[in-house]
Amino acid sequence: MRVEYEIEFEDGGVRISSGDSVAYIPSGSRTFMPDGIRRRIFDAVFAQIANEIATGIEEQDAGNIEQKSLSIIDSIIPRDMDNPMRHIVIRAVHAAGDFSIAQLIRYSAGFFPSMVQRLGEGCTVLCDSEMVRAGIYEPRVLENNRAVCLLNDAETREMAQREGITRSAAGIRIGLRRYRDTVVVIGNAPTALQEAMRIIKEEGGYDTPVIGIPVGFVNASRVKQELISSGIDYITVIGNRGGSPIAASIVNSFGRFLR
Numbered sequence: 522m523r524v525e526y527e528i529e530f531e532d533g534g535v536r537i538s539s540g541d542s543v544a545y546i547p548s549g550s551r552t553f554m555p556d557g558i559r560r561r562i563f564d565a566v567f568a569q570i571a572n573e574i575a576t577g578i579e580e581q582d583a584g585n586i587e588q589k590s591l592s593i594i595d596s597i598i599p600r601d602m603d604n605p606m607r608h609i610v611i612r613a614v615h616a617a618g619d620f621s622i623a624q625l626i627r628y629s630a631g632f633f634p635s636m637v638q639r640l641g642e643g644c645t646v647l648c649d650s651e652m653v654r655a656g657i658y659e660p661r662v663l664e665n666n667r668a669v670c671l672l673n674d675a676e677t678r679e680m681a682q683r684e685g686i687t688r689s690a691a692g693i694r695i696g697l698r699r700y701r702d703t704v705v706v707i708g709n710a711p712t713a714l715q716e717a718m719r720i721i722k723e724e725g726g727y728d729t730p731v732i733g734i735p736v737g738f739v740n741a742s743r744v745k746q747e748l749i750s751s752g753i754d755y756i757t758v759i760g761n762r763g764g765s766p767i768a769a770s771i772v773n774s775f776g777r778f779l780r
Contacts, residue, residue: 590615598623606633609756609774616770617762627749628756635730635754636704637778645669645700646772649689649713649735653706656769659776666704668772671696690716697727706732708768711740718744718751730754732771736763 594611597620602610606628614622643665648654654670657663671677671692680691689710697703697720707714714733721727733748735741738761745757756771757763 587615594620605778608777609633609771612770612774613758613767616766617764622758622762622767625758625760625762626756627759629754631754632730632756635728636775639702639704639730640666640775641779642702644702644704645696647671647693647696647700647703647705648768649693649707650709650765652765653708653769656708656765657706657772659773661776661779662772664779669696669700686716687712689713693717694720697721697729698724701726703727703729704732704772705729706768706772708732708734708763708765709736711735711737711744714744714748715740718748718753721753722751731756732768733757734763734768734771737761 591611594614595607598607598610598614602623609628610623610626613626614620640662646654646657646662646666646668648657648668648670650672651670654668657668672688674692674695676695677688677692680686680695681688684691686694687710690712693705693707693713693716697705697717705717707717714731714735717729717731717733721729721731731748731753733745733755734757735744741763742760745759745763748755748757749759758767
């Protein structure tokens, strides 16, 4: 499936249309729009119209629903996204139910090979929340790896109270010290991502890729920017967006690349 659309920049904003669907966003000014502003407007409008188009498509066969959803996403998101990371981005958009996520995903050059190596050799997938852990279900991922969350362990509760830190951060600290060969998956707590980065950088001996997608309005955006500049192999969603479903979907997406 391919989607045809037209974009028109006008003095007062931008208009994008596809068939009977039309979206318009005013610029707030009738002056010339710099290229950077045009790109930001395009991203917002593109996501809006893409969501409208995809919402109108129906499928009754339960066995085809997921595959058709992935095909729709593949047909709409920009073609310049690299393979094989394109598949991971498609899965993240599917989990979020929102095309705008595609424009917010950032990842390091070493993230994909690091994940394939870790999961291929077998490791502990250390999660910051039970929702993330429960969302990891891909059989080829779980064949040689195990998903673990220490949030509710007694040792975690004791450390959190003793050290004055969140249970999410304590669970990640304990997990990284207990399991050296890990993939870290953060889909909820910024404090867990912050602690993971601290342990990896300060204690050394780790070659750990990080899926860092905490959600929220307190610290989440700042901590993700720190991850981008940390030197750790990572994937994240910039800004306040994120969450456990997206984080888990990224882990599941690697099943396609495991033998």
